[in-house]
Amino acid sequence: SQKIEQNSEALNIQEGKTATLTCNYTNYSPAYLQWYRQDPGRGPVFLLLIRENEKEKRKERLKVTFDTTLKQSLFHITASQPADSATYLCALGANSGGYQKVTFGTGTKLQVIP
């Protein structure tokens, strides 16, 4: 069966360190992978997209890697700040019957400690 797995346990890191979040998937052939941020009681907000033929994408303090052989994406936040504390969701975009369907992982809660 298809699965998208993110660490269910919260990740606690010290301010200034690099946070690394993992997204693993099975039985998917995604065209792209996205990362979203979700704050409590709010809808997710898009951060980055990486396509199947790309290895790495950067945006300011964010870096995403995508390994289609390992079926894994890593999401890095460098020089983390308390304001980065949130739940981070990965989402896979794949063709489904001629449409592009987006399926989400369960998310990882990040807590940046001052």
Add this chain to the structure above:
Amino acid sequence: DVKVTQSSRYLVKRTGEKVFLECVQDMDHENMFWYRQDPGLGLRLIYFSYDVKMKEKGDIPEGYSVSREKKERFSLILESASTNQTSMYLCASRLTGTDTGELFFGEGSRLTVL
């Protein structure tokens, strides 16, 4: 800025009641989606619509129906609410043909069925 507005942030309904959740987007997006979010299960796709009057089942359509009579509005209908439909419901929209396939989410509607 794209705005996706969900009609109610909090609803409390009784078992067997018919429930309407409304979603309106103001950016002329073709695609609209309904997800539900539950702890440990993440976001799960209920229905999506690729254009006016079009609808496709997502991963968990049972017990739900949708309506898209106008491009800007996508309604989720629970014909006969049950307690297992207590959840956070999130609406999203997307413009086709963009580079990122970014989904824009509303703030969510938290439904409690007693």
